[in-house]
Amino acid sequence: MKDEILQMLKSRKDFISGQELCEHFQVSRTAVWKVMKQLQNDGYEIEAINRKGYRLIASPDVLTVPEILSVMTTEVMGRKIYYYDCLGSTNDQARMLAEQGAEEGSLIIAETQNTGKGRMGRAFFSPEGCGIWMSLILKPEIPPMDASMVTLVGAMAVHEMMQDYGIAAGIKWPNDIVIDGRKVTGILTEMSAGPDRINYIVIGIGINANMKFFPEELEKTAISMSMVTGENYHRAEIIACVMDHFEKNYREFLKTGDLRFLKERYNAGLIHKDKEIDVHEIRRVWRGISRGINDIGELIVSSDEGDVIVRSGEVSIRGVYGYMK
Structure with missing residues (x-):
């Protein structure tokens, strides 16, 4: 009651x-x-x-299941919530629940993580009471080779949430959300699949919402929504907003099978569109001009060899995350 x-x-x-x-x-x-x-x-x-x-x-800024559901407007995404005071990693917990049959749209949320993971095996700073650490279980009927596009759908959802809150954030391909050269959101997508079908995808999203400061080693590379505006945000409402945008974009992605429907919006948000970047691949680092994504989310980079399609790897940009040439 x-x-x-x-x-x-x-x-x-x-x-x-x-x-x-x-x-x-x-x-x-x-x-x-x-x-x-x-x-x-x-x-x-x-x-x-x-x-x-x-x-x-x-309402208080609490991440209880009733509080989150009371502001959720989606039909599928985030309608089933698993909440934990502390987890090693929401992605690890989501994978375990997905293996046990958790339904699509299940959302795993932790007040804090002690072994949160970022891309390339990096640790993710996940303190208690001020951030949003969540993972979403998806079970799309798409070829495994198309799964990487889901990451960009997630990035678009967070970027659109920032726009709703009046915050001038940008996207660093493929999935970081950046404000003033510092990361405000990280996204990590993991998949379980066979040769021709996806068992499940877990998309982990970490949002720096109400942090007032970061450890010394992160001061130059991380930022929070609150540090930008001076406001304190109701985290349940942020979660609901991200889920709403994600559900709309994800449905369109499943209909079209590619990212043509959001390519223009995504490219408009890219912080390195038409700028010089370094592309870090496994065996080499090379330089070119970022031209934005194509219909399937790959990055087009103009180089001395012509336009090159970048499917995976890291890009670095002058003045972002403390990087300078």
């Missing part, structure tokens, strides 16, 4: 009467009052006025 009352309070801009709640749940006014006290103890600010009822004034 507590979770349902919370959702009812969030759905009303004005007061909801105690009598209506009593009749809806077939309980006494005392039972309703006790639930309101429990919600207040959880940090919800609730106004109570005789003959008017109850009204939600403010």
Whole structure:
């Protein structure tokens, strides 16, 4: 009943009467009052006025399942949530749950990670109470060779969330979100597949939301939404916003089978579009001009040898993550 009352309070801009709640749940006014006290103890600010009822004034920044679901607007993505106070890695937990049959759209969230992973095996800083550390389970019926495009769909969803919040962020191909040359979001996609079918994809997303500072070794390379604007963000609402954008773009991707539908938007957000970059491949590093992505998310780079298609690897840009030529 507590979770349902919370959702009812969030759905009303004005007061909801105690009598209506009593009749809806077939309980006494005392039972309703006790639930309101429990919600207040959880940090919800609730106004109570005789003959008017109850009204939600403010919600705490908590990542409980009821709080996240109360603001979720999707049909599939994030409708099933697994929440943990602490995990080694949300991606590891998501892979385990996917192996056990967790459905598509299942969202794994941790308040903190102690072995969070980034791309190329790097550690990911995941402190408690100020960031968003989540992994989404997907089971698309697409060829395994097309799975890399899902990473760009994830990057687009986070970029569009930043736009909704009025934050001038950019994309560093293929999947980092950057503000003023420093990383605000990292994305790590992992897959289990056979020769011709995908068992599941796990897309991990780490968003620096409310950090006020970073360890010395990250001061020049990391930034948070809060450090940019001075505001504190309601993390459940950020999660819901990302899931909403992801669901819309993911559906379109499954329909079209490529990224033509978002290529223009993605390229408009690239911080290195038409700029000189270094491309770090396994056996060599070379220089060229970034021209944006093609229809399947590969990076087009102009070099002395003509236009080259970059399918994987790292790119580095002057002034990003402390990199200077």
